[in-house]
Amino acid sequence: MGQIFGPGGALERVLAGYEPRAEQAALARAVAGALDRGDHLLAEAGTGTGKSLAYLVPALESGQRVVVATATKALQEQLLTKDVPMAAAALGREVRVAVLKGRQNYVCRKALQGFGLFGGELLRNEADAAQFDELRPWFDETETGDRAELAVEPSESLWTELAVGADRCAGRRCPFVQMCFAEAARERAGEAELVIANHALYFADVALRRTSDGGRDDGPRVLPEHDAVVFDEAHRLEESAASWLGGRVSAGGLRRFASDVDRASREAQRPAPARALERLERAGDRLIRAVAPHAGRRRLREPPAELGLVLIDALAGLADSLVGGGEELDALGRRALAIADTVDACLEPGDLERVVWAEPDAVAWAPVEVARDLRTLLWEDGRTAILVSATLATAGRFAFVKHRLGLVADELAVGSPFDYGEQALLYVPRTMPDPRSAGALERVAEEVVALCSISEGRALVLTTSYRALNELAERIRPRLPYRVLVQGEAPRERLLEDFRDDVSSVLVATSTFWQGIDVQGDALSLLVIDKLPFSAPGDPLYEARCERVDADGGDWFREYALPAAVLQLRQGFGRLIRSHADRGVVAVLDPRLRTKAYGRAFLASLPPCPVVEDRGAVAAFFGSGQAAIA
Numbered sequence: 195m196g197q198i199f200g201p202g203g204a205l206e207r208v209l210a211g212y213e214p215r216a217e218q219a220a221l222a223r224a225v226a227g228a229l230d231r232g233d234h235l236l237a238e239a240g241t242g243t244g245k246s247l248a249y250l251v252p253a254l255e256s257g258q259r260v261v262v263a264t265a266t267k268a269l270q271e272q273l274l275t276k277d278v279p280m281a282a283a284a285l286g287r288e289v290r291v292a293v294l295k296g297r298q299n300y301v302c303r304k305a306l307q308g309f310g311l312f313g314g315e316l317l318r319n320e321a322d323a324a325q326f327d328e329l330r331p332w333f334d335e336t337e338t339g340d341r342a343e344l345a346v347e348p349s350e351s352l353w354t355e356l357a358v359g360a361d362r363c364a365g366r367r368c369p370f371v372q373m374c375f376a377e378a379a380r381e382r383a384g385e386a387e388l389v390i391a392n393h394a395l396y397f398a399d400v401a402l403r404r405t406s407d408g409g410r411d412d413g414p415r416v417l418p419e420h421d422a423v424v425f426d427e428a429h430r431l432e433e434s435a436a437s438w439l440g441g442r443v444s445a446g447g448l449r450r451f452a453s454d455v456d457r458a459s460r461e462a463q464r465p466a467p468a469r470a471l472e473r474l475e476r477a478g479d480r481l482i483r484a485v486a487p488h489a490g491r492r493r494l495r496e497p498p499a500e501l502g503l504v505l506i507d508a509l510a511g512l513a514d515s516l517v518g519g520g521e522e523l524d525a526l527g528r529r530a531l532a533i534a535d536t537v538d539a540c541l542e543p544g545d546l547e548r549v550v551w552a553e554p555d556a557v558a559w560a561p562v563e564v565a566r567d568l569r570t571l572l573w574e575d576g577r578t579a580i581l582v583s584a585t586l587a588t589a590g591r592f593a594f595v596k597h598r599l600g601l602v603a604d605e606l607a608v609g610s611p612f613d614y615g616e617q618a619l620l621y622v623p624r625t626m627p628d629p630r631s632a633g634a635l636e637r638v639a640e641e642v643v644a645l646c647s648i649s650e651g652r653a654l655v656l657t658t659s660y661r662a663l664n665e666l667a668e669r670i671r672p673r674l675p676y677r678v679l680v681q682g683e684a685p686r687e688r689l690l691e692d693f694r695d696d697v698s699s700v701l702v703a704t705s706t707f708w709q710g711i712d713v714q715g716d717a718l719s720l721l722v723i724d725k726l727p728f729s730a731p732g733d734p735l736y737e738a739r740c741e742r743v744d745a746d747g748g749d750w751f752r753e754y755a756l757p758a759a760v761l762q763l764r765q766g767f768g769r770l771i772r773s774h775a776d777r778g779v780v781a782v783l784d785p786r787l788r789t790k791a792y793g794r795a796f797l798a799s800l801p802p803c804p805v806v807e808d809r810g811a812v813a814a815f816f817g818s819g820q821a822a823i824a
Contacts, residue, residue, distance in 0.1 A: 195219060195222040195223045195226055195251070195252065196219065196223075198222070198251055198284055198285075199214060199215075199218055199219040199222050199247075199248075199251075200214055200219060201214045204284040204285070204286070205247070205280070205284045208280075208283040208284055209280060209283065209284070215242075215243065215244060215611050217239065217240065217243045217608035217609060217610070217611055218239075218243050218244040218245070218247065218248045218608075219248075220606070220608050221237055221239050221243060221245060221248035221249070221582075221606065221608055222247075222248040222249070222251055222252050223252075224237060224604070224606045225237070225248060225249045225252040225253070225424075225580055226252035226255070226256070228578060228580060228604060229252060229253065229256040229258060229260075229422055229578055229580075230256070232578050233578065233603070233604050234573060234578065234579045234580070234581075234601060234602065234603035234604065235579075235580045235581065235603055235604045235605075235606065236428075236581050236586055236592050236595065236596065236601065236603045236604070236605050236606070237580065237581065237582045237586075237605075237606045237607075237608075238582075238583060238584065238585065238586040238587050238592075238606070238607040238608070239582060239583075239584060239608050240584060240608065240609045240610025240611075240612075240801070241584050241610045241612065241768050241771060241772065242610050242611050242612050242771075242772070242773070242774070243584075243608060243610065243611065245426070245582050245584075246269075246272070246273060246277040246426070247277055247280060247281055247284075249262075249424050249426075249580060249582060250262075250273070250277055250278060250281040250388070251281050251284060251285065253388065253422070253424060254281055254282075254285060254289055254387065254388060255285070256421075256422070258420075258421035258422050258578075259386070259387055259388075259389070259418070259419070259420045259421050259422075260387070260388055260389070260420060260421065260422045260423070260424060261389045261390075261391055261396065261417065261420045261422070261423045261424070262388065262389070262390050262391070262423075262424045262426060263391050263392055263393050263395070263396040263423060263424070263425050263426070264390070264391075264392055264393070264426045264427055265392065265393050265426070265427035265430040265434070265710065266392075266427065266710040267392075268687075268710060268711075268712075269426060269427065269710065270293060270390050270392065273390050274291065274293055274390060278291050278388065289387065289388060290385065290386045290387045290388070291386055291387070291388045291389075291390065292379070292382045292383040292385075292386035292388075292389050292390070293389075293390045293391075294379060294380065294383045294389055294390065294391045294395065294417065295340070295379070295391075295392075295395070296359065296394065296395050296398065297357070297358055297359055297363055297376040298357045298358070298359040299340060299341050299342070299357065300338070300339040300340055300341070300357060300358075300374075300375040300376040300379065301333065301336070301339040301341070301356050301357055301375060302356065302357055302358040302363075302370075302374075302375075302376075303339075303370035303373050303374060303375070304358070304364075304368055304369070304370045305355060305356055305357070305358060306333060306356070307370070308457050308460075308461065309326065309355075309356075319351070321349065322349055322351055322352040322355075325348055325349060325352055326352060326356075328346075329344075329348065332344065336375075338375060338378075338379070339375025339376075339378075340375070340379075341353065341357070354446075354450055355453070358376075362450070362454060362529075363376075364521075364522065364525050367521055367525065380417075380418065383417070383418050384418040384419075386418075389417070389418065389420065391417065393425065393427075393430065393431065393434035394434060394437070394438065395417070396417065396423065396425075396434075397434050397435055397437070397438035397439070398438055399417040400435075400438065400439075400571050400572060401438045401439060420577065421577060421578065422577055422578035422579070422580065423577055423578070423579050423580070424579075424580040424581075424582060425579065425580070425581045425582065426582050426583070427583055427709070427710065428581035428582055428583040428586060428595075429583040429584075429585050429586060429595075429709075429761055429765065430709075431581065431599060432564055432598050432599060435564040435567070435568055435599075436560040436561060436564050436735065437560065439560065439561050439564055439567050440539075440548075440558060440559050440560030440561060441535075441536035441539055441540070441558065441559055442536070442556055442557070442558040442559075443478075443533060443536050443537055443540065443556060443557055443558070444482075444555050444556035445478055445479060445482050445555045445556070446555060447533075447556075448474065448475065448478040448533075449475070451474075451526075451529065451530070451533065452471050452474060452475060454526060455467070455471060455512070455516070455523075455526050456471070458519075458522045458523050458526055459519070459523065461522065462519055462520045462522065462523060464519055464520075464523070467512060467515040467516070470508070470511050470512040470515045471512065473508045473511065473512075474505075474508045474509060474512055476508075477501070477504045477505040477507075477508040478505055478508075480501055480504070480505075481498065481501040481502055481504075481505050481537075481557065482552075482555060482556065482557065484498050484501055485497065485498060485552035485557060486552045486553065486554055486555060486556065486557075487552060487553065487554065488554065489554060490553070491551045491552070491553045491733060491734050492551060492552050492553075492734070493549065493550070493551050493732070493734035493737060493738075494540075494543060494550045494551055494552055494557070495543060496543075497540060497541050497543065497550055497557070499541050502537055502538070502540065502541040503541075505534075505537050506534045506537050506538055509530045509531065509533055509534040509537070510530070510531065510534055512527075512530050513527040513528070513530040513531050513534075514527075516530070536559075537557075539559050540557045540558065540559045543559070546562060546738075546741065546742045546745050547561065547562060547563075548560065548561055548562060549562055549734050549735055549737075549738035550734075551734035551735075560735060562735075562738045562739055562741075562742045563598075563739070563742060564598075564599070564600070565597065565598060565599060565600025565601075566600060567600075568599055568600050568601070569600040569601075573600065573601055573602070579601075579603070581595075581599075581601070581603070584764075584765075584768055585761050585764040585765050585768065586607075586761075587607055587799075588757040588760045588761060588795070588799055589760075589795060589798055589799060590607065592605050592607075594753075594757040594758075594761075610771075610801065611774075612771050612773075612774060612776075612801075613774075614771065614801040614802055614803040615802060615803055615804065616777075617771050617774075617776060617777050617778075617803075618770060618771055618777070618778060618779070618780065618801065618803040619778075619779045619780070619803060619804055619806060619811070619812065619815045620779075620780050620781075620782070620800065620803050620804065620805045620806070621645075621779055621780065621781040621782070621805075621806055621807070621809070621811070621812050622781075622782050622784075622785075622787050622788055622805060622806075622807055623641065623781075623783065623785075623807055623809065624785060624788060624789075624807050625785075626638070626641065626783050626784065626785045627785070628785065628786070629724070629725035629726075629783075629784055629786075635662060635665050635666060635669070635724075636669065638662075638666065638724050638725075638783050639665075639666055639669035639670050639673075641722075641781070641783055642655055642666065642670050642722055642783075643670055643673045643674060644809060645720055645722060645779075645781055645809070645812065646670075646674055646676065646700055646720065648720075648809070648812055648813045648816055649719050649720040649778075649779070649816055650676075650698055651674070651676035651677075651697075651698035651699055651700050652697060652698060652699075652700075652716055652717055652718065652719040652720055653700045653701070653718075653719070653720035653721070653722060654693075654700075654701050654703065654707070654713070654718050654720070654721050654722070654769060655670075655700065655701065655702045655703070655722045655724070656703060656704065656707060656708055656721070656722065656723050656724070656766050656769070657702070657703070657704045657724045658704065658724060658725055658726075658727050658728075659704060659730065660704060660705075662704070662724055663680070663681060663682075663702060663703065663704045666702055666724065667680040667702045670700070670702070674700060676698045676699055676700050677692075677696050677698070677699040677700070678699070678700050678701075678702065679692055679693055679699055679700065679701040679702070680701075680702050680703075681701075681702065681703040681704060681705070681707060686706065686707075689701060689703070690711060690713065693713060693717060693718075694713055694715075694717050695717075696717075697715075697716050697717045699717070707769075708727070708762060708765050708766045708769070709765040709766075709768075709769075711769060712772050713769070713772065714772040714773045714775075714776060715773075715775070715776070718769065718770065718772075718776075718778065719777070719778040719779070719816075720778055720779050720781065721766070721767070721769055721770045721778065721779070721780045721781070722781045722783065723763070723766055723767075723780070723781065723782045723783065723784075724783055724784070725782075725783065725784040725786075726759055726763060726782070726784045726786055726787065726796065727759050727762040727763055727766065728755060728759045729755070729758065729759070736755075739754055740754055740755060751792075756792055756795060759796075760795055760796055760799050763782075763796055763799070763800070764799055764800065767780055767800055767801070771801075779812055779815060779816070781812070788807075
């Protein structure tokens, strides 16, 4: 690794402007050692380390087939178009790499045959029928069937009919398996030495392994056999695992299932079980209407068991009516029973092992803790796992993430090569009200306006809720002479593109904008965080995890809520300094950072930089020398 990453090494010779970084070389050596020994590794690498190259090069040098699983499409694209070519140049050879996506990203040959047989009868509206006709030339010409090839995004309702997710796929029993686009992508991945996937796809494979008989590979599996996996953006692993180890039943999913039964019956030249389908639709609608909130998630401590049992009975009756109708209808019968099992799981939240909730259009469940399942299904399956992120440790220790993931691993923490003492300033005003008090958001809006007048816009404002997002945007927009971009008013990537291009603009966002975005240069010179990012008390999964810690004799705040919030704040802080040339201010408008004892845990986990409480110090940092207008 020294010959590649060190001074005068291969990377410096082939990449213009490459600067050897001791932190990057240390991470590369640790990854190489873990792959060589077959040991798991937890590695925290500060912003600017160049962690992608630090794991790609040793992965490619190991002689093993490695899957890299990311949390975002943006990182997948960066790996494919930028980092893998750089690694190949440093190694002086071609690299066989494949990007593998979920089956829902590929058009289904069998679905297309159904459209050919029955045409517009399968579509629910004229707009979808017109769009289907527009796509016909692409269906004939495409070699990959990948949705990403399309210049125009198809409607979700149309694409749902054209593509096949894992739950709808017949796998090797499908008569079109030899022509399947998804299978072709999997075959290409099987020939690659490096496969780029995402967390969701990886855990979908884990879930299939759990439910298949002895891990038998006869279902709709997409990941090829591999020796090791690198989880980048590993701070998001627990949420990904909980989602895929749990289950969800939605009204839309039940409608799609009914549509599949109708189509398969036509293809088999059998009458569709109309009465059974009508009963299924009625039972599903009654259950979901009874529990689903208008927005957000609502925990179901006592789900309506009677309505759930009616839906289970309807699914079982439909399954009985499909048995003996041929291979396709038999498979749909098994799928009906699988949906019934998920409904049944949503009726049993009475212990500390699982949590059940309702959301608009759906009911869902997830395990409260994933550690035991991950230990059995992932960490002990013989594959080496490398977990990498800029934020894995709290107070310099990995104990929290290791406990949450059930992982025993070697550890490495390397800092950032950036000089936060010179490049950044942390502003924590003492005059802010407690964020839980009445009128707190009005005061936050005043501070945002004042700070933006100093920074001349160029600000990202991160909120901890959609309510705060909407209220802040409404309050600051008429008071700022800069363009105000708001999450939800345009697609995520379009917002980021506009934010980068319009340097003085202000972007107000929440949720996914706390992580995974990279805006270098003057466009992001001020980062404002409305309050410490503790999860909302009413979030079902968060609440259930806190209850589980308490039941085990622990302190839910110290052992779960606080370290989770510390990691989230570190992620948000990391949006500011993205290069050696960046310079800016992070403003945390929450006095608890200074007034509460636990505030020290947050401050100790942030990069070392000056902390100020006077807005004049912010003005001096930006060099404006003028008083801000509140």
